[in-house]
Amino acid sequence: xxxxxxxxxxxxRMGEEEVxxxxxxxxxxxxxxxxAIMGPSGSGKSTLMNLIGCLDTPSSGTYILNQQAVAGLxxxxxxxxxxxxxxxxxxxxxxxxxxxxxxxxELPLIYARVSASKRRSLAKEALEKVGLGDRMKHQPNELxxxxxxxxxVARALVNKPSILLADxxxxxxxxxxxxxxMSLFDELNTAGHTIVLVTHxxxxxxxxxxxxxxxxxxxxxxxxxxxxxxxx
Numbered sequence: 001x002x003x004x005x006x007x008x009x010x011x012x013r014m015g016e017e018e019v020x021x022x023x024x025x026x027x028x029x030x031x032x033x034x035x036a037i038m039g040p041s042g043s044g045k046s047t048l049m050n051l052i053g054c055l056d057t058p059s060s061g062t063y064i065l066n067q068q069a070v071a072g073l074x075x076x077x078x079x080x081x082x083x084x085x086x087x088x089x090x091x092x093x094x095x096x097x098x099x100x101x102x103x104x105x106e107l108p109l110i111y112a113r114v115s116a117s118k119r120r121s122l123a124k125e126a127l128e129k130v131g132l133g134d135r136m137k138h139q140p141n142e143l144x145x146x147x148x149x150x151x152x153v154a155r156a157l158v159n160k161p162s163i164l165l166a167d168x169x170x171x172x173x174x175x176x177x178x179x180x181x182m183s184l185f186d187e188l189n190t191a192g193h194t195i196v197l198v199t200h201x202x203x204x205x206x207x208x209x210x211x212x213x214x215x216x217x218x219x220x221x222x223x224x225x226x227x228x229x230x231x232x
Contacts, residue, residue, distance in 0.1 A: 001064075002162060002194055003029035003052065008061035010047050010217075021047040022058070023217035029196065031162075034189040036197045036205035039214035046167070048214065049198045053086050053165050054078040066162050083111050087156030087164045091171035093148045095140045095155075101127060102136040105155045112159060126154035130184060146177035153184060157193070164188065166197045170204055182207045 010022040022044050029035055039045040050056040051063060054070060057078070063070045066085055073081065082088075087108075095104050105123040114122070127136055130150040140148050149169060156164055166185070170178035186207055189195050199205050213221040 001028055002031045002033075002066060003027065004062075004064040005052075006062045008048075008051065008063060009059045010044075010051065010056070011059045020217045022051070025061070025214075025217070025219055027212065027219065029163075029194065031194055032189070032192050034185075034195045034197075034207070034209045036199060036208035036211045037214065038199060038202075038205050038211060040200070042216075043214040044217040045198055045214045047217075049165065049167055049196070052163070052196060053088060054082045083108060084159065085162045087159065087161040089149070089152050089156050089164065089166040089169045091168040093140070093152045093172070095148060095151060097140055100137050100139055101132060101143070101151045101154075104140075104151055105158050108155060108159045122158050123154070126158040127151070129157065130154045144177070145173050146180050149173065149177075149181050150184065153181075153188075157188075162194060164193050164195045166195065168199055169197070170199075170201070178204070 005025060005027040008022055008025040009020065012019040012021060025044070025048060037045045037048060047056070051058055058071055061071065065081065068081070070078070070081060096107075102120070102123050105126050106119045109119040109122060124133070124136065127133055130153050132147060132150050132154065135143060135147060140151070143151065169185075170181055173181060182204060185195055185197070195208070197205070197208055205211055210222070210224045212219055
């Protein structure tokens with residue numbers, strides 16, 4: 001089991017009011033799964049994503065990631081887990097504007113203190129994996145929106161993380177480019193990458209093999225479908 005979450009709760013206090021952003025969530029994710037988390041605004045899906053991504057800590061409950069208990073770790077330990085275990089893809093790409101695609105992809109490796117020659121080799125490999133081997137020296141303003149998101153995906157993959165965590169990854173893309181990015185995620189999952197996708201768009205969620213729906217901080221539906229290419 002890659003992810004095991006039990007009775008996870010996140011409570012915010014606003015004056016005397018208590019907001020239960022997560023209210024007792026149980027969730028298991030196997031290696032190489034492709035999971036979409038859906039729900040309306042305020043359902044808790046973004047809070048759950050932040051906790052899975054070690055960007056925040058729960059008020060109570062347990063979260064085990066790759067056999068390590070995460071819930072009680074301090075900030076520096078969480079930062080290490082994020083760098084080693086989780087690749088992030090955001091709606092806004094989050095690329096450095098005046099830096100080449102190659103240098104953008106190298107960033108997580110700098111934080112991991114990987115040598116310069118090894119960084120370059122791994123970054124080139126990641127860019128080739130997402131179909132941008134011929135765009136390594138281009139800066140973000142020289143790339144299309146879809147190409148920028150591919151750079152972001154390459155950066156997320158470069159540390160060979162346990163999970164690829166994507167937050168509304170097609171939110172800033174047109175429908176044709178969105179389809180291209182989702183096809184890339186399909187290919188990555190087929191190659192064995194575990195993907196957790198947060199989206200409010202049904203057509204994007206259909207790419208996942210499993211969909212979890214949230215409402216009022218709880219999981220209200222958890223459905224699987226037969227993986228593509230699997231014969232009965």
